[in-house]
Amino acid sequence: MFNKVLIANRGEIAVRIIRTLRDMGIVSVAVYSEEDKSSLHVQLADEAICIGPAKSKDSYLNIVNILSAATISGVDAIHPGFGFLSENPRFAKMCEECKIKFIGPSHSVIDMMGDKSKAKELMSQNKIPIIPGSDGAVKDVIEAKKIADEIGYPVLLKAASGGGGKGMRIANSSDEIKKAFEGAAMEAKSSFGDDRLYLEKVILNPKHIEFQILADEYGNVIHLGERDCSIQRRNQKIIEEAPSPVIDKSLRDEMGKTAVRAAKAVGYKNAGTIEFLLDKDGSYYFMEMNTRVQVEHPITEMVTGIDIIKEQIKIAAGERLSHEQKDIRISGHSIECRVNAEDPYRNFAPTPGNIIGLHIPSGIGVRVDSFIYQGCKVSPHYDSMVAKLIVHGRDRAEAMSRMKRALGEFIIDGIKTNIDYHFNIMDIENYKSGDYDTGFINTYMGVD
CATH class of the missing domain: 3.30.1490.20 (ATP-grasp fold, A domain)
Known part of the structure; x- marks a missing residue:
């Protein structure tokens, strides 16, 4: 197992990774921009190194500075999180050349799956249904x-x-x-x-369904069930749930097996996601593969009890999968709302600023992944997501009730957020019934 891991990211995903590293007894190294010197991930990490100015291109996208920090700190591996360099084949290759383990698939697989047209061609050759x-x-x-x-x-x-x-x-x-x-x-x-x-x-009014897969370096591949990511605004997911309210066991098994075949076709290793479009008659089509951990991975963790970040680290360290497909059980229902620093009533304009008051919801079945704290600054230089509110219930009805309760308790003063926007979605009948698709926001919330 690794002794020391650098996290090439910021915000809530950096905090999330640091916490799992601490659980595993692994030393964590944070990198940060000058803008992020007081950020939570910097405070929680065992070590922290500044890698440049505020702009992402000069810091979190600066491969030379990140690898220099990794070399100076003597890490065994780098976890890229999501976004930034997580799907950059050049970065993955340079990690390999520097004898630092990249916690993710090989650079060649990232390159192949990053080219959407090549990915579709490969899937077609392997009898995976494509659009x-x-x-x-x-x-x-x-x-x-x-x-x-x-x-x-x-x-x-x-x-x-x-x-x-x-x-x-x-x-x-x-x-x-x-x-x-x-x-x-x-x-x-x-x-x-x-x-x-x-x-x-264009598949009209589809469901956006993705399957979480895990693959080790010995050819073992499993899936952890699906996530329904159909609530989107401008092609960006804002609410996800697991399992999907419209997929039964038979279709889940079929799509899951297809996702595993797709991962095997590309020789995949580590955690990844196979994304499908599901039409009204139950036909599904490969859309793309994400060669990294997803923003919405916590809902899969909530219904399976599997720490996906921990599995990523163990796989990268050369360990076999901890589970076989027959071990995977979906228990209950989980929903995630992405909380963004934005004003829904001003065309979702970003709302950076200082958080002067904060109350984070808690209680049975409630989880918050975030980097914010009272007095912290939400920067205008990065993505507007400040937290992920995740709930789990015995069934979908309990999960929705729990989400409304948690949204009502979530208070962030000093900046505007989309918390009320999420609360309003929870009250729409088509959401409550599960009868929604990727056109939901445009149809019911008056914006695409």
Whole structure:
């Protein structure tokens, strides 16, 4: 097992990783920007090293500075968390070259799955159902229009190297292809430095279902059930739950086996997520693979009792999986709400500032993953998420009741948040019944 691990991240996920490292008796090393010198992850870590100014490109995306910090501190491994460099194949490769274990899959797998068109091609070759669309990247507007005319509208133009909802445009007819292509390519170039796009048919009103997988270095792969991530705003997840309210055991087993086959097809190792779109008639399609731990991993932990971060570390250290598929049992129901520093009534504008008052909910079945404390500063330089409120109940009804209670107790003074927005969602009948899809926010909350 590792003696010392550096966390190449910040915020709540850095705090989350540090806590598991402490549980395991492993020394933790935090890195931080000048802006984050008073952040909670810096205070909780055994050691902390400043890696640059506030801007992410000069600190949390600065590979040379992070690897220098790792070398100076003498770590055995680096955990990248999510975001920043977690899906950067160059960073993973440089860790390997520096003889520092990257807690995640190999750089070649990250590279392969990071290219969405290549990932789809590989899945198709392995009989994993994929959404109809282009074979790889489309070279220009003319080719995009030709494919779209063949498969039918609406179609989605999507960044080949993308993620997080960036570089995506829908075309509802041939007249809209040119504008959608140019807009998606421009945003893809700006966000990822790569303007290649692929095209796929839009699955109308789907469910967004993802399966958590774990894979060790000995060819063992299991899944931990599904998460329903269909409540999204501008292609960004805001509420997730496990298990999905619309998936029965038979479909869960089928989709789970497909997710395991997909992971094996790419030779995957460590924790990852296979994401599917599920349509109204129960057909499902591979969308993408996330080669890292997900923001929403806690709800899977709540229903399985498995510490996913701990499993990541053990797998990276060369240990076999702690569980077999037959050991995995889904117990109860869990829901997560992402609490963001944003104003829902001003088009969700970010609301950085100082937290002058704070009450964090607690009680049976309530968990809060966060980095905030009274008096801390929420920076304008980073993602607006300040906390994840997670609840667990015997069933979905109890989990929803518990979430409303916890949201009502959660007080953050000094900045505006989306807590009330989440509370309002809990009262909508289609959410309460589980009858919702990725169009929910646009339909019921008046914004997409």
